[in-house]
Amino acid sequence: MNELLRQEILQVISLIPYGKVATYGQIARLSGAARHSRYVGFVLKNLASDSNIAWYRVINAQAKISLKKEDAQGQNIQMAKLQAEGVVVVSGKINLKVFQWQPDE
DNA sequence: GATTTGACTCGCT
């Protein structure tokens, strides 16, 4: 497995500022793995439970929480955390125009 | 060592 790539992904996620979110694809590109969008989610899944990483700031390209229905608890936690940071969630979706992280800003 | 699967994305229908 790519420990290096995994850490880079976590690194990028840790760079997301308070009150902002980023998409999987975005993270993948910033971490140097443009086409490893799926891998990003995979990494989070394994590291989220025992890491202090703000995994909940990561959403999919549809601006929605990507967890499955079975992970309702996780969805709830993520949404709660986001709102606690001031991110407004409308109809389960996030306003990317306002809250998506712009690495160059 | 080959096949399936996945917290995704983009493009065409």
Added chain:
DNA sequence: CAGCGAGCCAAAT
């Protein structure tokens, strides 16, 4: 404008 399918890459079985 919504839905479906193909593409990509690493991990798990």
